Amino acid sequence: VTVTSSFRTADSGKLEMDTDDVLFEVRGDAEFDGAPSTTLTNGTLKVKGNLRTDAECGVTKFRASGSHKTILSGVSQQILDLGCQIEDAVQRPSGVSASAMVLDDPNFDFAILEVENALDIEGSGLIEADSILIRNVVTGSAAVLLKGGLGDLAPLDGEPAWRVDDTYVTGNGALPGLIRTNLIVQGTRTLAGIEIDGDLRVESG
Numbered sequence: 001v002t003v004t005s006s007f008r009t010a011d012s013g014k015l016e017m018d019t020d021d022v023l024f025e026v027r028g029d030a031e032f033d034g035a036p037s038t039t040l041t042n043g044t045l046k047v048k049g050n051l052r053t054d055a056e057c058g059v060t061k062f063r064a065s066g067s068h069k070t071i072l073s074g075v076s077q078q079i080l081d082l083g084c085q086i087e088d089a090v091q092r093p094s095g096v097s098a099s100a101m102v103l104d105d106p107n108f109d110f111a112i113l114e115v116e117n118a119l120d121i122e123g124s125g126l127i128e129a130d131s132i133l134i135r136n137v138v139t140g141s142a143a144v145l146l147k148g149g150l151g152d153l154a155p156l157d158g159e160p161a162w163r164v165d166d167t168y169v170t171g172n173g174a175l176p177g178l179i180r181t182n183l184i185v186q187g188t189r190t191l192a193g194i195e196i197d198g199d200l201r202v203e204s205g
Helices: none
Strands: 007-009 023-026 030-032 037-040 044-047 051-053 062-064 069-072 078-081 108-115 119-122 126-134 138-146 162-169 182-186 200-204
Touching: none
Parallel strands: 007 030, 023 044, 030 051, 037 062, 044 069, 051 078, 062 108, 069 108, 078 119, 108 126, 119 138, 126 138, 138 162, 162 182, 182 200
Antiparallel strands: none
């Protein structure tokens, strides 16, 4: 299926993708505002515009699993809009950044996420992913929970490509040699040959 303009779920509408080798391409923006789209287990969703949700913090309208792949394939910088600011949902303790207050449920839960150009993440909610592959700069104030690896991230002109506020890691997936983020380790993992331009915190091990 190819949509030459925009795609949006609304009210009780949702997207289901559960068949191998299926491509659903949106050449404009894709917005998930309807019922939670949780049957995203196979196939590829390719979005050339921006990807958005209007969900409140901690409400997952997009939850992929299995071999499902999301590709952000714009020719210029794209926006991943989480649709919320954590300040809207909870009162922050003094001195604690919004992005450090990770909620139980992410606004977007990807299985495999590929980013072909630059990406700016708007909002201070949570993104979760089994693995992420990027080929350009990713910036934003969000928190990212990474269950697998973060790949293909050579420094750009000596600067790190991964530049989000907080990155939570739960597994032993590969990390690039240079990252600009606060890195929070949940569990036990080996860190070697990594330069972290930010704070490192180990929460359990």
